[in-house]
Amino acid sequence: MSSNNTVSSNSELVKRDLKTLWHPCTQMKDHENYPLIPISKAKGVYLEDFEGNRYLDAISSWWVNLLGHSNTGITDAIKNQLDQLQHVIMAGFSHEPAIQLSEKLAEITPGNLEHCFFGENGSSAVEIALKMSFHYWQNIGEKKKTKFINLTNSYHGETLAALAVGDVALYKEVYQPLLMDVITVEGPDCFLREDGESWESHSRKMFQHMEQTLADHAHEACAVIIEPLIQCAGNMRMYHPIYLTLLREACDRHGVHLIADEIAVGFGRTGTLFACEQGNIAPDFICLSKGLTGGYLPLSAVLTHNKVYQAFYDDYDTMKGFLHSHSFTGNPLGCSAALATIDLLEKGQVIEKNIALSQHMASSVAHLKDHPNVAEIRQHGMVLAIEMVKDKASKTPYPWQERRGMRVYEYALKQGALLRPLGNVVYFMPPYVITQQQIDFLADIATQGIDIATAD
Ligand code: PMP
Secondary structure (H helix, E strand, O other): OOOOOOOOOHHHHHHHHHHHOOOOOOOHHHHHOOOOOOEEEEEEOEEEEOOOOEEEEOOHHHHOOOOOEOOHHHHHHHHHHHHHOOOOOOOOOOOHHHHHHHHHHHHHOOOOOOEEEEEOOHHHHHHHHHHHHHHHHHHOOOOOOOEEEEEOOOOOOOOHHHHHOOOOHHHHHHHHHHOOOOEEEOOOOHHHOOOOOOHHHHHHHHHHHHHHHHHHHHHHEEEEEEOOOEEOOOOOEEOOOHHHHHHHHHHHHHOOEEEEEOOOOOOOOOOOOOHHHHHOOOOOEEEEOHHHHOOOOOOEEEEEOHHHHHHHOOOHHHOOOOOOOOOOOOOHHHHHHHHHHHHHHHHOOHHHHHHHHHHHHHHHHHHHHHOOOEEEEEEEOOEEEEEEOOEOOOOEOOOHHHOHHHHHHHHHHHHOEEOOOEOOEEEEOOOOOOOHHHHHHHHHHHHHHHHHHOOO
């Protein structure tokens, strides 16, 4: 409703929005051509604008929503908490939702990650893990360990240190003079495997680069940071879990921490509760956010094991403490949303039920593998990606300036779906409450959208 109590229209809100709002990840001039869509409400997999148009949210509102919009289990938990305690300083004070959530996360994450530090968003979780790892080595007297090792095509957020350990030029290049140096290793991206080569064989082969880098740089390296199984912002490129297994073993052997950024892939996205489980490994630090609260409120967490924690635990004047903070660290409303989300995931056996949904996603678009401009359809669990190319045989990409993905985006919106391709990659990463019929609806739109986008 606008201030004079009349119902707002899309066009009125767009006009007001574009006067003052500066949107994320957007060249604002694009809105001269692409519509901005104000959303009034959402339920399940659907977003609804101010004129009653519905859009199937195929990307879970930037990969955060797990159990649908307006899920009563989560909203009730937030409402109950709202009546009790909205926020409290977490230095010197505590509250039940944060305590319960840290216990729960320690229980469900892989290995013995029994100490939980809360942040507010994914990037802050990455900053926390980087600082903790660095500071750990300082605290135990390994003063030369000051560098981080990352993978090509990785993404870990937009704040400066998170950006530095990422490798997507689109987000990073212009800021390069501001960023710390990192040691970047050629990653296991299986799109780049040779014809006929298996994901496992390619991932094993690419691990040799990591092995060599660890051998050369372990003396100066704090940690290797990775996105387990899927490089989401790096165009949904994927790899085999064997890489995680090999990496864990090598990090142990070389005395380097392993940071698993499960911000996008945690909470069931790849088919297991955490992607690390598929490599049968536990990292030294796990970063969680996005789906942590079911996508309802901003919250993040970094969990680590006791060996790290103990290196900080000392008298104040040793200055070994981790004096990092964010104002909304461990916000009670966010923690309550997270507890409700985890409870619903467990009680509803959601991850088990997702197996049928992910199989259905695969079969719904299987015909596209013969499309002359589709180089690959790849999938890990509830993430499926379709890579459009100019030339199928050589996997030559379309020039990025042609913005083919945006043609799919525009077409999908007209048909009632929010598909937001990354470059030339069309992907489905829907809330887990999607039905098979809704998947079929998306598959039809993607098929037609790809035909339109590749027509000339
Ligand atoms: N790491 C990964 C793997 C991500 O996908 C993202 C967000 N897309 C981030 C970190 C940053 O999270 P946030 O946007 O909440 O800062």
